[in-house]
Amino acid sequence: MKRRTSKTSNNQNIESLIDKTKTKNKQRKTKIRVYYSLLTIVLLICLAQIGFSAILNITKTISYQTKINTMKKTKYQAMKRNENLKEEIKNFSTASSLEAIARNNLKMAGDDEVLVIINTAHEAQTDKKSKKNKNYKKLLNPENNE
Numbered sequence: 001m002k003r004r005t006s007k008t009s010n011n012q013n014i015e016s017l018i019d020k021t022k023t024k025n026k027q028r029k030t031k032i033r034v035y036y037s038l039l040t041i042v043l044l045i046c047l048a049q050i051g052f053s054a055i056l057n058i059t060k061t062i063s064y065q066t067k068i069n070t071m072k073k074t075k076y077q078a079m080k081r082n083e084n085l086k087e088e089i090k091n092f093s094t095a096s097s098l099e100a101i102a103r104n105n106l107k108m109a110g111d112d113e114v115l116v117i118i119n120t121a122h123e124a125q126t127d128k129k130s131k132k133n134k135n136y137k138k139l140l141n142p143e144n145n146e
Contacts, residue, residue: 091097102108109115 092101103110107115107117
């Protein structure tokens with residue numbers, strides 16, 4: 001009978017050891033599962049951030065390219081305008097163009113020319129206003145009358 005009790009105690013010891021190892025294995029498995037699930041969550045967060053930053057960089061690149069293109073267009077237009085202004089300066093510096101400008105501004109005519117002045121409604125009104133302003137100035141400051 002002693003042998004039976006020793007066998008049963010051995011069996012119980014073995015069963016308890018088996019149970020302990022099973023529980024330890026279960027605990028290890030759950031720890032590993034938790035660890036892997038945490039790593040998965042961290043990796044997903046990193047992937048989401050990388051994707052978001054990639055989208056932002058692409059949109060910034062597109063907007064910068066459009067800004068560069070508009071700046072190139074404005075530069076081209078400014079260069080054309082600069083060339084046109086240089087040409088106008090060259091044209092105005094000739095004697096015939098200076099004479100034409102002086103004739104137009106001073107209302108002069110050449111020997112074989114006839115001067116025709118056409119006043120529009122807007123110019124006539126401004127002329128009347130300037131004459132009225134001169135009259136008011138004369139009335140306000142009688143010492144400065146010419």
